[in-house]
Amino acid sequence: MREGVNLPALLIFVLFIVVTLLITAWAARRTATREQFYTANASVSGVQNGFAFAGDFLSAAAFLGVAGLYFAAGLDGLVYGLGALIGWPALLFLVADRLRRLGRFTLTDVLAQRLAGRQIRIFAGCANLSVLAFYMLSQMVGAGLLINLLLGIPFVWSAIIVGILMTVYVVFGGMVATTWVQIIKAVLLLAAATGLALMTFAHFGFDFERLLDAAVSRHPGGNAILAPGGLITSSGAALSLGLTLVFGPAGLPHVLMRFFTVPDVREARRSACVATVLIGGFCFLMAVIGYGSIGILYEAVPATAGQLQGGNNMTALHLARALGGDLFLGVVAAVAFATILAVVAGLTLAAAATVSHDLYAALRTRRPSEREELVVSRIAALAFGATGIALAVAFQHENITFLSAIAMSLAASTTFPVLMLALFWRGLTTAGAVAGGAAGLVSALIALILGPFVWVPVLGHADPLFPYPYPTIASMPLAFAVAFAVSLLSARTPAGVAQGERRG
């Protein structure tokens, strides 16, 4: 894909950066209190928040990765495309209502409403940071590779540019700037995907049968691209992947935190609904783009054995160039860049809130003042940004899929079970929450190391000891079981009562 700098792409990159920095400057004047910094003073409307949710959740993988998967394997692309959508019912139906009623700034606030504050804040803070760090790492490595590929900027500088921008958005603009960066990104991404899908559909006379005919006749796999491929090999692996995709999003701290930016429960539901509609629509667009790319690119672009120049992740960009020339390629490439920035900004803000509001406040003997907490937030955002850059450089050759798998599995195995029990079961105790969350965290990490991502390719063994790439099938039930058992046991002891568990 890299054939010198694409001028339209560069201009749109610069325009996006200038606009978002102007928004940050505007937001900085509205970010003086904790409420404004963490939650934009709960002043974001449901529709705006829905767009921000979509901007936060639709990563570059959902666009470039899924298009590439369609191009390589057909129906498997649809399955992974659905992965961005099927977590939203749990968020909307199970979480949005109770979370918005109970929480103030972070997920930990919700847990602290039910359970003795200090221990649960420290545990939840550490669990949140673990999830956010792995999620950030996967995004930063992906960002570095993508910008390097699109613009020819070396990986290290790509990571530094992304790291500096996301830190500036958060340190100066807090949730207000982050929200607007994500809204703009969602609008750009959906507009670009709609444009690309319409041009693709028009190429085949708006006839889906013709589009599929062309794909089947040109792909070496023929009819096989209309059937499940080899990405999911067993029912156990499928169930584990399904549990990760369905329940993982409901444990992601940066996604949950967004529910506190709206004024009330109705707007919280409305925002999750808008996000579901946008992400659902995106699945349909990707089906047209994905299958259409096979029909068009196998004819228009030299593709050897299904491998595009720059790799299959560049499918959407090749398609944009084939249909709209360098200008449209520039637009789509710039949107991919915006996509990354919006996601990492949300992660940085959630990490800053976790450190300052949850961990720092819990570790101090006296409650920090609002001003002190805000200073700590900004220092934490700076530190998280710098750490993100350093880790991205250190792990630049790691498998991005594996890094994403860790983040989603940890969320489904650690924060999700504890949050569900805190929201729906009066019997949960602090000891149960901490023990269950810790069991989920440790077992997920161990299963990942013993699984096919690490045990075979990294440690050089012949067969994995844990058979599935995603550990959620084992670690999530274990977290629930341990939390349940320890809660029952600790509730009977005087210490369990004396801990001061709050039962609503």
Place this chain on the structure above:
Amino acid sequence: MGDRAEVVAEADLRWRGTVSLVFSLVAILPSLLYIVVLPLAPELLSRSLGESRVTVGIALGLGLAAWLVVLALVYTYYVNSHDRSDGPVDA
């Protein structure tokens, strides 16, 4: 007055809990089922719908996306138009 308010709040809580549980089941179970069926019944999913190129796998996948969107719209409209409370909720 206080007792009556508590009774209403308790009934409202139960109603919202039931609605969210029903919607969760009809959304999450088909999602998990679709993914689990992929390796179990590839022949079924690769079968064409009549003369069309569209296979059962594609139809079910896109149908699932549409189903989840419809459920989200119905749930939000229904619960938002019936929910009278905004206060803190009990577990």
